Amino acid sequence: MKTIDVHTGRPYPIHIGEGLLSHFIELFRQVYGQRRPKLAIITDDCVDSLPGAFGPDGGQPPVAFLLDALRQAGYETCKFTFPNGEASKNLQVVSDVYAFLSAHEITRSDVLIAFGGGVVGDLAGFAAATWLRGIDFIQIPTTLLAMVDSSVGGKTGVDIPQGKNLVGAFWQPSLVVCDTSMLRTLPASIVADGMAEVIKYGAILDAPLFDLLCAHAGEPGFLESPLFHTVIARCVELKRDVVEQDERDKGLRQILNFGHTFGHAIEKQSQYSIPHGEGVAIGMVMISRACEKAGLTPVGTAEKIAACCEAYSLPVETDYPLELLCRHALGDKKRAGSKITLVTLEQIGKAALYPVETGRLHAFMEGQHV
Ligand SMILES: NC(=O)c1ccc[n+]([C@@H]2O[C@H](COP(=O)([O-])OP(=O)(O)OC[C@H]3O[C@@H](n4cnc5c(N)ncnc54)[C@H](O)[C@@H]3O)[C@@H](O)[C@H]2O)c1
Ligand SMILES: [Zn+2]
Known part of the structure; x- marks a missing residue:
């Protein structure tokens, strides 16, 4: 595993390595210690239904694996899934995320996890930047572009009819976990x-x-x-x-x-x-x-x-x-x-x-x- 620390207004580590999803809880605890925030996973339907490659028998899909691992470790979790693709990177889906966060009583001390490509990272990051005026979020990038580009640097945002990425916020994640094994399923x-x-x-x-x-x-x-x-x-x-x-x-x-x-x-x-x-x-x-x-x-x-x-x-x-x-x-x-x-x-x-x-x-x- 390679760790790269980003010293922006709010510093955070980016961990890169094969199979890191299996070590997510250790990496999470390095940032949050014994705190037990609620964890809201935001993902898209394609990432949510990726074939299984995790867990003891190597047959569990990545998102399901992470949810199980977190629950077993005693964290309260919830998951919001939206249709994959750039067409979802809009304010309506952000609004749906807000409704979901409200329904699950996600507070300022809780944490969002953006699990997916650049679309998920940008949209979930923007939701995190704006929900209750800003809550923590973690990036688990699953595309090459998200690993090398969109998950680094804190630009979050959505498209509006007038243009791409016109609405957004600079909002740094608290942690980025980049599991290179996720690239295997990428077309x-x-x-x-x-x-x-x-x-x-x-x-x-x-x-x-x-x-x-x-x-x-x-x-x-x-x-x-x-x-x-x-x-x-x-x-x-x-x-x-x-x-x-x-x-x-x-x-x-x-x-x-x-x-x-x-x-x-x-x-x-x-x-x-x-x-x-x-x-x-x-x-x-x-x-x-x-x-x-x-x-x-x-x-x-x-x-x-x-x-x-x-x-x-x-x-x-x-x-x-x-x-x-x-x-x-x-x-x-x-x-x-x-x-x-x-x-x-x-x-x-x-x-x-x-x-x-x-x-x-x-x-x-x-x-x-x-
Ligand atoms: N914030 C930034 O600094 C920044 C920088 C560059 C790009 N972006 C944004 O990133 C977005 C593009 O990101 P992207 O290319 O990751 O697109 P994406 O998030 O749409 O992902 C591409 C497709 O791959 C699927 N997918 C994701 N992970 C997968 C996996 N492991 N296996 C199989 N399929 C998988 C997704 O469901 C989607 O259908 C654009 O919206 C762009 O504006 C942001
Ligand atoms: Zn680019």
Whole structure:
């Protein structure tokens, strides 16, 4: 097991390891001691019905296993399940969670457990941030993206009809338990989605990580190997380091948006039929190509990123017209005033922020130095 401490306003540990769910109660007690809060598990229907891999005979589904273990240890528990998928990440489901928390008399001294992917983490985290003006919550991330990205850093929130993630709160968990064995049931497309973020970390912050990912791409068993678990831990460390310096996303944290300006635009243009990771992969290549032409990024960088993404089954091209994507990009909430801040690479492993006049974005993307 690897433990990474996050020193934000409220510090917390992230534990990463194979089979950690079986050690949840020990890890919980390291934070809560002998306190016995009520524990409300929030999950989605897909995670709730994952096949059994836990318990004495190895046949118990993960959520049921955790509930049993907690009850046997004398904790009072309850569970709320909502339909899986981004479409559930909305205020109506948050409202249903509030009703559930009220019915189970969850008080400020009790704890929510977000058991699932990024959708569960964001939604349950937001419910925790707002229920009774804020109660503790624990993350048990079950997708690669949730392990390396959404469970680190304390951003919680939901989508509204006007856009994704427009309503939310910064709310740090009290504990993150990342059991890498949960990745075994993930469909390949969802693993690929998370890989886009993993490649992103290498590209913006860690050239040796990027090289390692390229070197092992396509290797059978790599994603289940202990080496890959160290990759997950490295990504968590990299995000932790950024978040510690910029908890509220006012500066440095923007580098985590590498590939996201056009990634989000592609997602939006596809009406979200193109998954986030695919959009980010295309977006990383697009911005790197433009930056190469502008002399901001060494020639060959975009091709290296493209080769790495493709090796992990991610697309790197889109047929959407640049004009349309620029329009979406400029509607993005990350735009500040008359400039849009792009994340560029000085080289692989070193990101930089590059503000461009909004009126010049299209020209910049076409390769003109602006
Ligand atoms: N808070 C942040 O900092 C942050 C960062 C990045 C992304 N996000 C958010 O994360 C969300 C995406 O997260 P995601 O990609 O984890 O999606 P997700 O939570 O929708 O999970 C993807 C699918 O996988 C299923 N699933 C989860 N764990 C599984 C497992 N172990 N085995 C099999 N199936 C499993 C889920 O039920 C779902 O159907 C988006 O809403 C995005 O906005 C948040
Ligand atoms: Zn992302």
